[in-house]
Amino acid sequence: MRSGSDSFLIIQSTSAAIGDPGAVLGFETEMTWGFENEILDEMSKEGRVVGYGDTSESVEFTAYHDTQDPAQNAVMSALENKEQVKVWKVDKQKNANGKHSARFAYAIVESMEMTAASDGFQEYTGSLQVLGNSKKGELDKIPEKILSGLNYDFEEPGEYTGEVGKDRSKENPPNEPGTEVKVTSVTLSKKTITLEEGETETITATVEPENATDKTVRYTTSNRDVASVSTSGEIRTVTGIKAGTATITARAGEQSDVCTVTVKASTSS
Structure with missing residues (x-):
């Protein structure tokens, strides 16, 4: 039947x-x-x-x-x-x-x-x-919402967005015109870096949510004499200048994350 x-x-x-x-x-x-x-x-x-x-x-x-x-x-x-x-x-x-x-x-x-x-x-x-x-x-294929209707499985907080049977999705919805979506977190790919003088290492930052209105990340160093960070690109380069410790900060909106850079004296002759 x-x-x-x-x-x-x-x-x-x-x-x-x-x-x-x-x-x-x-x-x-x-x-x-x-x-x-x-x-x-x-x-x-x-x-x-x-x-x-x-x-x-x-x-x-x-x-x-x-x-x-x-x-x-x-x-x-x-x-x-x-x-x-x-x-x-x-x-x-x-x-x-x-x-x-x-x-x-x-x-x-x-x-x-x-x-x-x-x-x-x-x-x-x-x-x-x-x-x-x-x-x-x-x-x-047919639309997933037609297959699922009002049937749904257990989900974790933040796993889906939207209403069941309508626009439930694992993707963030597009921003409504004129609506600001604020950055909720910034996460650096590395928390600590150890370099010798003249050595380099790369870092990246992940900004959430994906549909944030402004995802621009600004990098700064607490001590330019010890370590520097490049000023453009999604992948940034950290360079050891001289022995010491510096903090690299990545900031987007009101959120930020830091990476501690330790620079050691060069051992090369």
Whole structure:
């Protein structure tokens, strides 16, 4: 037995750019991909003759209306501009080939209806008429949020960002325009360095979070006579000048980290 939630619709405008992944119909509550045969029914001298004629297909769906949903907007735009849309019915579960079985068609929008109940959400109902006959195929990948839905495993604090079933991800979201994301930590690759006079060593700094507004790192030395640090590049060079101790500080925003440099007298003759 298959559940109605085991499949979903992807809708795409025919004017979408090459490489556009299409959009999953959001907040879908019902979906039907229907087939109807025209029956040829004639009488001959030998009696009644019945046969199959042309097959027509239609896609009906109902979803809670969301003005920001790209799939719903693509259907509305196609209806208003009398354009075609592309539609896929996709199985969530992988088939024996390790892919997702799908059915694809070009369609025109026959109707769209929005209802607003006083005690519930506004519903959006669409009817698409398939052009010609749909084609069966397979998709290698489908959006992770469709596979996971509201199912999730245990996670550690800071492992994911975003809401489950929507934009949950292990990647930091892009900054909102005008929003400053402050640096929370700076970590140097080395905490101590020992050099002889004239020797060099490299260090780098890691700034968190990845989407910090300003990740510029500034390096300083507490004693330029003992050790210096180069002034540019992601990889900095620390040079021992003369015997002694100096502290190299890396600072980004209000955060910093330090490396202690010990310089010994040169043993070379």
